[in-house]
Amino acid sequence: MNMKRFLLFLICSILSCECAVIVKDVSVAYQELNERPIIGVLSQEQSFYLHGKFPEENYTSYIAASYVKDVEKSGARVVPILIGKDRKYYEELMKKINGVLFPGGATFFNQSNGYADAAQHIYEIAQEFNDAGDYFPIFGTCLGFQLIIILASGRGTVENRSTCRSYTNLPLIFDSDFRNSKMFRDVPENMIHVLANENVTVNYHRYCILESNLQNFNLINDWRPTSYGYDDNHIKFIATYEHRRYPFYAVQFHPEKSSFEWKLSKNYAHSINAVKANRVFMDFFVSECRRNTHGFQDANEENKYLIYNYPAVFTGVLGSAFHECYFFEPRGTVSK
Ligand SMILES: *[C@@H]1O[C@H](CO)[C@@H](O)[C@H](O)[C@H]1NC(C)=O
Ligand SMILES: *[C@@H]1O[C@H](CO)[C@@H](O)[C@H](O)[C@H]1NC(C)=O
Ligand SMILES: *[C@@H]1O[C@H](CO)[C@@H](O)[C@H](O)[C@H]1NC(C)=O
Numbered sequence: 001m002n003m004k005r006f007l008l009f010l011i012c013s014i015l016s017c018e019c020a021v022i023v024k025d026v027s028v029a030y031q032e033l034n035e036r037p038i039i040g041v042l043s044q045e046q047s048f049y050l051h052g053k054f055p056e057e058n059y060t061s062y063i064a065a066s067y068v069k070d071v072e073k074s075g076a077r078v079v080p081i082l083i084g085k086d087r088k089y090y091e092e093l094m095k096k097i098n099g100v101l102f103p104g105g106a107t108f109f110n111q112s113n114g115y116a117d118a119a120q121h122i123y124e125i126a127q128e129f130n131d132a133g134d135y136f137p138i139f140g141t142c143l144g145f146q147l148i149i150i151l152a153s154g155r156g157t158v159e160n161r162s163t164c165r166s167y168t169n170l171p172l173i174f175d176s177d178f179r180n181s182k183m184f185r186d187v188p189e190n191m192i193h194v195l196a197n198e199n200v201t202v203n204y205h206r207y208c209i210l211e212s213n214l215q216n217f218n219l220i221n222d223w224r225p226t227s228y229g230y231d232d233n234h235i236k237f238i239a240t241y242e243h244r245r246y247p248f249y250a251v252q253f254h255p256e257k258s259s260f261e262w263k264l265s266k267n268y269a270h271s272i273n274a275v276k277a278n279r280v281f282m283d284f285f286v287s288e289c290r291r292n293t294h295g296f297q298d299a300n301e302e303n304k305y306l307i308y309n310y311p312a313v314f315t316g317v318l319g320s321a322f323h324e325c326y327f328f329e330p331r332g333t334v335s336k
């Protein structure tokens with residue numbers, strides 16, 4: 001290449017590069033992204049163990065702070081969503097927030113006015129919002145992952161989930177077409193490589209969703225598995241799925257634990273690659289929530305709802321599996 005041609009080549013590459021950048025910026029600008037997203041995190045029934053640590057308090061529900069921090073670290077604020085409320089409460093709150101996270105944990109789905117009933121209201125209202133042209137994302141983690149499929153199955157007396165246990169850090173086994181999924185299409189190649197090859201996803205479940213759970217209820221046309229794992233008995237379970245039309249997503253493992261949960265005996269993956277690769281999931285979910293433009297009336301109203309009204313309690317030191325928790329009323333009884 002002589003000097004003249006080299007300069008021409010250089011100018012062309014700079015121009016085409018700038019053009020690409022401009023085109024990209026325009027497409028993003030048209031979406032009018034919400035740069036101050038606020039996400040609802042659903043609470044669940046107070047753990048029996050923690051109730052024993054606070055016998056004088058009348059806490060009846062909690063949120064593990066790791067879920068809150070994981071959302072915050074991706075650039076959103078959190079509003080706690082209480083259980084035991086009527087549908088109107090969930091609907092009014094959902095008109096003000098930009099998406100909802102169903103955390104993991106351990107609670108039965110058959111307790112009236114509990115986590116599952118609240119999630120059912122939220123799931124149905126989110127469908128109504130989306131059907132009406134709104135964009136309202138939901139993300140489920142572990143228990144939340146299983147619950148979404150049980151809700152989609154109509155929540156019969158026999159729950160449509162399977163028994164399979166994994167208490168291990170696992171890689172993801174991606175579906176052949178996962179790069180065309182909403183969840184994974186923009187994830188950088190190096191993070192996909194870590195997720196596919198290193199033991200970075202933290203599993204902690206005794207139930208799971210199998211391919212057959214989707215087939216039994218004819219859910220396969222709506223719900224798309226994008227990756228899998230093998231449980232401690234070599235049963236192949238779904239590790240991630242997404243809805244084909246609605247912005248509903250879920251993961252069987254725990255993206256929040258690598259950065260925010262520290263119980264020694266649990267052996268959670270804390271490597272720098274685990275931290276980076278698990279970050280992908282809330283970055284993705286919060287980016288989805290940025291497409292929703294709901295809002296509170298003003299900063300005053302926002303302030304009344306935000307999680308900062310509640311102190312995070314250092315529960316790790318009390319032997320809990322959760323390092324920090326938020327506790328809520330309504331006051332009432334805590335069942336085992
Ligand atoms: C818990 O509830 C009981 C019964 O209503 C009440 O007497 C007690 O003061 C409550 N505890 C706290 C810490 O508020
Ligand atoms: C809820 O489900 C659990 C586990 O399947 C069961 O042990 C419990 O008896 C059920 N409770 C009610 C109120 O049905
Ligand atoms: C992942 O864990 C399995 C055991 O659960 C082990 O056999 C494998 O070598 C681990 N892989 C890496 C890359 O550490």
Ligand SMILES: CC(=O)N[C@H]1CO[C@H](CO)[C@@H](O)[C@@H]1O
Nearest residue numbers: 156158159160161162212213
């Ligand atoms: C109602 C129903 O058919 N539930 C099923 C859901 O899936 C599990 C596991 O395959 C079955 O045991 C249930 O019977």
